[in-house]
Structures are given as C-alpha cells and as structure tokens.
Amino acid sequence: MFFLITNTVAEESILNKIQDNWNNTKSMSGSFIQIVDDNEMRNGNFYFLKPYLAKFVYDNRNEDIITNERLLRIVDKEGYQIDSYLIGNHIMKSLLSDKTNIIDNLDVSNVTQKNGNYQIAVLFDKGQTNAHVVLSFDNQTLDLKKWEITDEFMSKTVLEFTKIKKNIFISENLFDVKYRN
Secondary structure, eight states, X not given: OHHHHHXXXXXXXXXXXXXXXXXXXXXXXXXXXXXXXXXXXXXXXXXXXXXXXXXXXXXXXXXXXXXXXXXXXXXXXTSBEEEEEEOTTOHHHHHTSSSOOHHHHSXXXXXXXXXXXXXXXXXXXXXXXXXXXXXXXXXXXXXXXXXXXEOTTOOEEEEEEEEEEESOOOOGGGGOOBOOO
C-alpha cells in the first residue's frame, strides 16, 4: 500500500512539472518524422500556436495538415482545402488548448521513464475503446518529443519531434486555409 501511494505521488509530481512546462509553451516548431501503420515514413516541419492551431508541412507530399479547435484540414501546397474532419475530443485538442490539465482532464493510465523520456499513457473515451496515446517528454527539458496515437481501429501513428524551438513568433496567417469557388 505504501509503495502505491509513493508511486502515485511521484507520478503526480512528474505530471505537474510536465503540465507547467507545457502550459508555458505558447508556440513550438521544428521537424518531425511520422511513421504510420504500413511503416511508411514521412518527414516535414510542424508548427503549434496555442490555442488549437497546428500545421504539418510534409516533404515530398502534395498535401499538408492544418488544425484548429474543431477541424483537421487537409490542404494542398498552395493552402487550398481538399478535405476536412471534425476533431471532436481528440488528444490534440486538449494538448493545444491554452491550459492543458493533464491530471484532471486526461485519463492517464500510466507514467513511466524510458530512454531519457517520461512516457504518459492516456486513454481516449474513458477507456471505452482501445484508443490511446503515449506522450513522451524529455526528462530534462520536459519538451514534447513524441506521440504515439492508436485509434479505435488499432491504427497507429507515431510523430517524433526534433529541432524544437519554443515560444517563438509564429504568424496566425500560417494556418489560413483557402477555398476554391
């Protein structure tokens, strides 16, 4: 019983440190490597601007991704929308809000330390499906280094973030979406 309480207190301390660092991050950019189920690797640059804005610019692909509070949009290289999907309560929405409350708002199932990172396992839908995400934060800088999202169909997408720059100026215009008549 004592070990469980001590472990819970240690986990909560780690989560509080990560949460404080993440909430003090207003913008972030860098490079990413994405691995999808078919082991296809994709590279590019990413941009996060809180609240809710994200852009993933892919190398050697004709499409990019832009998100806001409600939508994930697929756009061509000129920024014209090709398709869009509702985000709902996706983990990205929680992460890119102004104030992420990891302990109270996310269903954290596990906190571990592996390869110099804190790994936080989070369940979607209060555990009603197999959907989950593992967030990896550097145990020194507390920067978000990777997320591994497994959806309800057990499809897995891994994004690893490198060359991270935080709290830099990113124009909201970067997230503009154009529409064809």
